[in-house]
Amino acid sequence: MIIIRPALSTDITEIIEHDKRHMKEPGFNGSLSHPFLPDHKFDWDSRKTEKLLSWSRPITEEGWSRSFILTEGEKVVGHIHLKNLFHGTLHRAQLGMGLEMCVRGQGFGKKLLMMAIDWAKSEETLYWIDLTVLDHNLPAKKLYKSCGFEECFTWKDRLRVGPHIIDDTVMMLKLK
Numbered sequence: 575m576i577i578i579r580p581a582l583s584t585d586i587t588e589i590i591e592h593d594k595r596h597m598k599e600p601g602f603n604g605s606l607s608h609p610f611l612p613d614h615k616f617d618w619d620s621r622k623t624e625k626l627l628s629w630s631r632p633i634t635e636e637g638w639s640r641s642f643i644l645t646e647g648e649k650v651v652g653h654i655h656l657k658n659l660f661h662g663t664l665h666r667a668q669l670g671m672g673l674e675m676c677v678r679g680q681g682f683g684k685k686l687l688m689m690a691i692d693w694a695k696s697e698e699t700l701y702w703i704d705l706t707v708l709d710h711n712l713p714a715k716k717l718y719k720s721c722g723f724e725e726c727f728t729w730k731d732r733l734r735v736g737p738h739i740i741d742d743t744v745m746m747l748k749l750k
């Protein structure tokens with residue numbers, strides 16, 4: 575059974591295992607869906623420690639983050655996170671998300687995104703959600719627009735990942 579819920583610190587190991595699988599998978603039509611090559615070497619232990627620390631921070635404090643997950647049994651198969659970038663942007667949250675291929679295209683992305691938006695709306699200090707999406711990622715852009723995100727501008731040649739030259743699109747949602 576698929577469940578969508580806020581992540582707990584006890585989910586961290588399964589979340590990292592999901593991240594490892596997800597980072598190797600292709601995106602829309604075989605393209606990249608994140609700015610890393612499938613064989614990119616991550617420091618998983620540091621990612622784990624940083625995530626746990628950022629989850630423990632109040633959202634009025636620099637470096638906070640919150641995650642929501644899609645689980646199938648014990649396994650985490652999708653995630654969305656909201657996080658602070660630096661002190662001057664504490665009224666905003668930067669969003670990132672990803673579902674493993676086995677659960678894409680079934681409406682779960684939209685449910686996960688709505689849960690994160692509802693949470694952000696209920697937080698008094700948050701006024702905006704920001705994100706960047708690789709411009710060729712049509713399903714993701716469609717999903718964000720259907721949940722009210724406005725496409726602001728496309729940053730030409732923002733990313734160079736291995737042989738790929740990628741335009742990045744900035745989108746945002748006003749919460750209140």
Ligand SMILES: CC(C)(COP(=O)(O)OP(=O)(O)OC[C@H]1O[C@@H](n2cnc3c(N)ncnc32)[C@H](O)[C@@H]1OP(=O)(O)O)[C@@H](O)C(=O)NCCC(=O)NCCS
Nearest residue numbers: 607671672673678679680681682683684707713714717720
């Ligand atoms: C992009 C992603 C989050 C979308 O989640 P999803 O569960 O697959 O999408 P949903 O089934 O909820 O559908 C959301 C919308 O996208 C559309 N969509 C989904 N797959 C699509 C596809 N392959 N082509 C075109 N549109 C598609 C749906 O029609 C739906 O639009 P609607 O609400 O107007 O009907 C998911 O596919 C994913 O994680 N992809 C890989 C990682 C990624 O791209 N992350 C985003 C980084 S910014």
